[in-house]
Amino acid sequence: MPKFQNASELSAVRQEMSRALQKGIIPFWLERSIDTEYGG
Amino acid sequence: MLSFDGKGDFTGDDEKYIVTQSRMLWGFSHLIPYALEEQRPQMAQAAQSGFDFLRTNFWDSEYGGFVWKTARNGQVLDRAKLTYGESFAVYALSEYALRFQDPAALRMAEEAFNLLESRAADNAFGGYYENLEADWSFSPSGAGGGDRKSLDIHMHLLEAFTTLAEASGDPIHLRRLREVMSLILCRMVNHEAGFGYNQFDLQFNRIPAICINRTWNADRETNECIEKALDTTSYGHNVELSWLMDRALRLTGGEKPPILRRLLDHALRYGCDTVYGGIYRDGVAEEPALVHDKEWWQNFESMVGFLNGYCRFGEEAYLAAFQQTWGFIKSCFLHPLLGESRQLLDREGNPIVDQLGNPWKGIYHTGRALSECIDRLDLLCEKQPR
Numbered sequence: 001m002p003k004f005q006n007a008s009e010l011s012a013v014r015q016e017m018s019r020a021l022q023k024g025i026i027p028f029w030l031e032r033s034i035d036t037e038y039g040g
Numbered sequence: 041m042l043s044f045d046g047k048g049d050f051t052g053d054d055e056k057y058i059v060t061q062s063r064m065l066w067g068f069s070h071l072i073p074y075a076l077e078e079q080r081p082q083m084a085q086a087a088q089s090g091f092d093f094l095r096t097n098f099w100d101s102e103y104g105g106f107v108w109k110t111a112r113n114g115q116v117l118d119r120a121k122l123t124y125g126e127s128f129a130v131y132a133l134s135e136y137a138l139r140f141q142d143p144a145a146l147r148m149a150e151e152a153f154n155l156l157e158s159r160a161a162d163n164a165f166g167g168y169y170e171n172l173e174a175d176w177s178f179s180p181s182g183a184g185g186g187d188r189k190s191l192d193i194h195m196h197l198l199e200a201f202t203t204l205a206e207a208s209g210d211p212i213h214l215r216r217l218r219e220v221m222s223l224i225l226c227r228m229v230n231h232e233a234g235f236g237y238n239q240f241d242l243q244f245n246r247i248p249a250i251c252i253n254r255t256w257n258a259d260r261e262t263n264e265c266i267e268k269a270l271d272t273t274s275y276g277h278n279v280e281l282s283w284l285m286d287r288a289l290r291l292t293g294g295e296k297p298p299i300l301r302r303l304l305d306h307a308l309r310y311g312c313d314t315v316y317g318g319i320y321r322d323g324v325a326e327e328p329a330l331v332h333d334k335e336w337w338q339n340f341e342s343m344v345g346f347l348n349g350y351c352r353f354g355e356e357a358y359l360a361a362f363q364q365t366w367g368f369i370k371s372c373f374l375h376p377l378l379g380e381s382r383q384l385l386d387r388e389g390n391p392i393v394d395q396l397g398n399p400w401k402g403i404y405h406t407g408r409a410l411s412e413c414i415d416r417l418d419l420l421c422e423k424q425p426r
Binding site for chain 1: 041042044048050056061064067068071074075076079082083085086089090092093094096097112113114363366370374375378379380381396397402403406407410411413414417418420421422
């Protein structure tokens with residue numbers, strides 16, 4: 001595996017992605033997709 | 041329920057498909073470690089609800105296998121057995137079994153796998169048939185899909201069998217995974233130019249790609265006509281194949297074939313938009329892209345493929361493509377307030393289809409891509425993977 005020269009830059013991208021998941025994609029589907037009446 | 045417009049409001053389309061129900065089950069199972077602590081119990085409940093709905097309503101107790109579509113209440117609307125749908129059920133049930141150590145889910149995944157082997161596998165020419173009817177007889181030819189095989193189906197079987205083999209440890213699952221990998225490499229890709237062919241007859245002769253009822257291009261709302269259909273290729277599909285094949289190789293062992301890089305190099309050369317960012321939708325073999333629209337799943341999968349390529353081969357151009365694609369996704373695909381991705385954009389990033397969810401679009405491509413990238417970024421930053 002290559003050694004990335006600027007780990008802080010990649011770490012920042014990682015944090016952006018984690019935030020996009022936790023604050024965007026996961027809650028979007030948790031709030032909308034679950035069928036509480038019939039399941040699924 | 042999965043159909044939401046560009047404002048995140050439910051559109052009223054409440055039919056349930058085995059593909060998307062499975063993708064949501066996979067997503068709520070796989071993404072728990074990436075979620076906030078307080079989100080995890082609800083995700084586990086959602087996964088449980090998804091598993092219960094699948095085994096109660098989608099399983100065909102007469103012929104076996106999973107039906108294609110139900111109404112919201114579980115009433116069966118389309119009883120067909122599509123290898124695409126069956127493969128996603130195997131993928132999701134295996135992931136659920138891995139996450140929750142649930143033997144019932146693993147048994148169901150294995151039963152679905154056994155049915156694919158006995159009913160959908162072509163023992164004369166290899167591989168799997170595309171579309172079958174309720175009783176596993178062939179669907180009609182042409183748009184019915186009964187007379188063809190596709191890279192799409194086999195790529196998703198590769199994905200499903202990898203997770204099934206991880207969950208079961210059964211040598212037969214590993215053996216069939218190797219066979220699917222071998223078939224893709226021997227029959228379905230152009231090794232020199234680095235792209236995948238689309239559709240084949242049952243003997244694996246290449247044939248012009250057409251839209252197939254229920255599956256290939258059924259999710260697309262634009263209607264471009266590509267004249268030279270024989271060699272059309274999907275950049276996002278090719279890059280997705282590169283990382284899925286690499287993932288499978290970690291399980292099966294063996295040398296990395298040169299095609300893993302060539303798929304990326306072909307997409308870099310013809311599919312990446314160096315002006316606006318992102319990846320184009322379709323092209324023809326070794327020529328400039330034909331369709332410059334940008335589709336959400338191709339862009340999310342390309343991000344994983346290019347980052348995986350950088351991790352495996354150290355090629356700086358792959359890292360640049362990853363960063364450029366993420367930049368385009370952040371600024372154009374992701375809804376600034378609601379957080380999910382829009383479906384289809386024009387070249388400059390303006391929405392063509394701004395839906396955030398539909399019967400094909402759930403948490404699978406977006407959530408998976410981010411989790412896969414996070415794992416690789418952790419490795420690059422010398423942290424421990426999850």
